[in-house]
Amino acid sequence: MRLVRRIVNRTVEMTVKLIFIVMGVVICMPVFLVVTGSVMGSTDLQECLAPVFLEGQGFVTWKLIPQYPTLEHYKRLLIETPQFFILFWNSIKITLFILAGQLAVGVPAAWAFAVYDVRGKNMLFLVYVVLMLLPFQVTMLSSYIVLNKLSLLNTHWAVILPAVFNTFPVFVAYGGFRAIPKPLIEAARIDGAGEFYIFTRIGLVLGKGGILSAVVLGFLEYWNMIEQPLAFLKDKALWPLSLYLPEIEWTQAGFSFAASIVMLIPAVFVFVMGQDYLEQGIIYSGLKQ
């Protein structure tokens, strides 16, 4: 009896698991479409996409395995289009500067919130939470006013600086620091360690998880920046890829697919390397105060 029951349970579990995996694969379908699209010949693509883009109705017919795979789009993109590298570099530069700035400013702030008890701290923390939750559109005009005063509009600093002072990474890193046992910090103080020493030797080491979580979440967010460059960068040569890609016409679909794949690669790399931190970060971002 017990054996039968175990077999039944196991079968049910495997079936449920399978259903969820199939659903997950369906969710990831767009990637497969973009991958196959990027190696499909131009004429094939036109044929597939015409019903939607020309007539505005009907369904796209799609072959998961293209009949005549080709690398023509990648060749055009990577060898014949030097402008692509400028945009790619814009994306890299903007994202790295933002992340570096967020670490330099946000991590110490998170440490202050996690370790020191000062009157008014909870009030300030609430301000940070509210700011974290305000959408870009609500802070857009404020940022515009400052950037205009500092004459930074239409430079990369216009998208970098406001993002550096976003309070979201403070919140995530705070989650990591909070997990450090207080007695450990007390013991270090009794042993005569200075506050700065405690921060670098205990905080940064033990709170590494929270910091990396903030980096992974930040990368995925800023690699995908749309609203900010749209509002603050007029000059298209300054645009990041995330904003430029959708401008490519559908008749150039293969080219656009190939560019999408190149843009996807860094994000997938960060996702795969940092999945544990990503999950941890999601959980930290929801910690109770």
Added chain:
Amino acid sequence: MYKKWFFIFIGPSVVGVGVFVLLPFADVVKRSFMTVMSQEFVGLDNYRRVFSNQAFALAVKNTVRFTATAIPLLVLAGLVIALVLAKINDTRVIKSLYLFPMAMPTATVVIVWRMFFYRQDFDSLVAGYLWKNLGYTLVLWLAGIAAIPNELVEAARVDGARWFRCLLYVKLPCLKGSLYTIVVLSFLNSFKIYREAYLVAGSYPKEEIYLLQHIFNNWYVNLELDKLSAATVLVGAFLLVFILVLNRLWKV
């Protein structure tokens, strides 16, 4: 004694937030009572113009409709899937698959969007939102479920509670904290649906997906800063109250 260190560590952040967000926001509030060009004080005129603006009314309606549809759907779908997944060992692969859309840049998927959501209507917007956000909702629910003390569930079982009663009276009350988090983060992310809406359909999409984000962007582009500042103050104040109320409700 530690006050000094608190300010040393938090100083750069507070200064930056002050300069880039708080001070200019005060300026926005001031501007909301003035004309754009001559900077004359006009009282509540700008607010009146925002309230009587039909596009604004439409945008508010659509945004409220979107939020009120998409967030409950997301929260419920996440909960149902998480409750099932919590019973399965080794869900790493499944979680990866569901989280993956979060890593996909909007620009990458936008062409696929154009292929399948050529209708560019309300439903496809909701579908896109669910697609992108289901993963992290799932992770949060799973974390919440994992934190429910086992003894509590066992005790209920011993007392004869069936699966459903166990869920209703033991598990769900424990998940109140997770619910708050998930609602807040889903709300935060619901504004980012503008990326898809804008990249797929531009600044002036079909009426049913004309959102607050569109009107903010359009007023900004057209330099109608008087209306924009009044709308910023209105939406900002609304969100502030909303967040504080949620925060209070959750703490009780």
